[in-house]
Amino acid sequence: MKFTKALILIFTVSFITTSCFKDDDDNQISASSINDFVWKGMNTFYLYKNNIPNLANDRFTSNITYVDYLNSHSSPEDLFESLIHQRETVDKYSWIVDDYIALEQLFSGVSTSNGMEFKLFLEPNSSTKVIGIVRLVLANSDAENKGLKRGDVFNAINGTPLTTNNYSRLLASNSYKINLATYNTNNTSETSDDTVASKNESITLNKLQYSENPIYKTKVITVKGENVGYLMYNGFTANYDSQLNAAFANFKANNVKHLILDLRYNPGGAVNSAILLSSMITGQFNGEIFSTEAWNTEFQTFFENQNPELLINRFTNNNKGTALNSLNLQKVYILATDASASASELVINSLDPYINVIHIGDFTTGKYQASTTLYDSDDFGREGANPNHAYAMQPLIFKSLNKVGNTDYDNGLTPDIQIKESYTNLGVLGDENETLLAAALANIEGSIIKLETIKSKSKPFLKSIKDSNSFEPFNNEMHVEKKLPTDLKRRNFNE
Template structure:
């Protein structure tokens, strides 16, 4: 008997599997067990937590028939996939499977369906069920911007229906909806026991359209005590915009900035390579040194260590496919990050920290240090040669990142150096010197410690966070890799 079932092909299975069928996006009858075979094989090879899942053990099945029966015991590829996830609620909250990898590829390139309104949902004061939404960001050139939605706008109903913990998902997931605006009423007292959210009679109708987000949301240069301070709000590590990012740093370099404020407060992550490039633009003096290392499941880790240990190392760069990076050679950077800052955003903070002085302003970050990759139903799990009969793909966690001194497993997020919360009743405009988080960074640069104390002591409503708009994105908080693995390592791992 073979050591494991990875060598089985679908042709081997056809003779004795009683296939259950379903309809794919093209209404073609596809065997569910055929796709389930792809799911198990891919997870067996790549899944970070393979060692914790007995059903993924290489010797799990003693015969082809036992393997076939196992696949047939699941009603769908999705149910099998979920059965193979390690501690979904606490450890692996991020692996997923899709039945349309075209949409997935569009998302990774920055294309999605959106009305451009990013928001946070809170429980209303003195309520355990009623919700209030606050707009935290309006994306440039989006439907929301066109319709006049502003950062800080508050809404308590959709289509005239009060928002609650029971209906928020269905109301806000619709392609078209109207937000009913509201105001916060403290009823003239300092206590919050009588605070209410009151409708103001205004409303704005929004439509979700195909939208390509430029993650470079806002840049500026400020003068502080005779020194130039660069500011960049960067909302996603999207490889398609690496060239534009390099151009932003060219402008910073031309203006001889002495300080940089990198605003990642709402950045859910993205491309690992883009994170390396951004970090190399901030620095430049560490070209070729270790940016981060990778830890895979034990089988794949051993294969990489034996074949090419360099593949486990990500290094600082001085070019992007031959184009020189506009590096600033800074020895300090201010990074604004909050609980909405995840994965590749955290990778930048964690990987720069051993090399330069990283001043993290804001809140604890999300706590996602694992990366994923897209697996297709092909012989080597790449896009080339993918099974033309369906469009399923998986995005499982495949490794966790460590910085050069080995720091990882920051499940509770990265700790801020200067804790500071946004004031949700007075968010201010992004880029305004009085906006709380930017003002904190500028105050630290200028040495105005009293200003920071003043910002910390400003009153903030006792809101209880419920959800943010990233939670509506199926692929939010992602850190993914695009680098191909050598065929010899894949072949040795898959077909041994």
């Protein structure tokens, strides 16, 4: 499981609930304390509060009606889901968990993973059979240690053929055996004669505790006498910001004039890491607006009246006092696909008003909202959390905008050069002949003929179903530590 995968904001904050009635210590009516936590947290923070009538401050006239409402829901999950605004189209990323310890481990970079990232497709000429194709094998993982390779095909788990009805269950186990297969195009461009043949070969994969270094590959390539830096970056992880800065130091030492940033499988991560990366790419915009935030009406009004700067994220020239190795580029080439989300999109969107961003690949995920971790405590913070349960919530609380106000890209960011990866011919990541990297190099070289040839050869034809990032609810997260000032703490908007 990827550990930094939607836009998540984690900060230290102390707010009390905004309910329209006061708690009555003399009233002995009992309600689920977890459901009480869910409603009050959503009532206070939820970005789309105004769209949910049951979250209105005047929804309940007494404790009795409030308790009856809470008790009408069978579980915290049931209540939480009933308060989500347009789950399928608008809010696809708010979540509730019953184990915040595991959640905290994810955000700190610790997860369980077998190291195999993949994408699932319908088998040609079938509406039910499913195949998986490995797109990335994480370094020093169980999958790498057992010889799994990018481009490997599998069509069964533990000997059971994958279908549209069973793939979620079969791939959810912590340990399973993938049965390998061969995809045959029969040397034609048609799919009607394509076949998938099972091989008498399998690999058992185990999900183990794993900490991923998001700096997957760096390389310097020479094009027409100028050095081109290539960086494949797979997650915005604060623990690796220093290593990221070191990678850019190497680019500077090699007098890199062009940069290809590969975010094709990057689902997101820390907002601050996105700011640092963007500041390393540029450097000439220190202190300028990187992105701004739009919260629910009550928070937005308070911020604008009391401290508008809290709504602004700015470019920087240092990381905790250490100078950034910035390239001062006026153009960047970013490889991004439908697996690029959240912080990846934030980088593309926020750099766009300042420099020429050449987005090569496909439409991105379309994730521009942020969420926060809420605990069942008086101020929704970690300290003092109810010891009787481990529930926590991740509701969306704001959306990000770039300097000129661009946001709400529900259908993803549009590529400048659209080239879809062909999963039957993925190539080697970092190799100059790999399709997306080759397209970027051709563009830098100024070879229109070469670029058109690459585009013509990249014709994916498999119908995709799902990728490995989608198997976890927190697969598109972006988080940032943001401590609010004292005058915002313990504030009740109804006072």
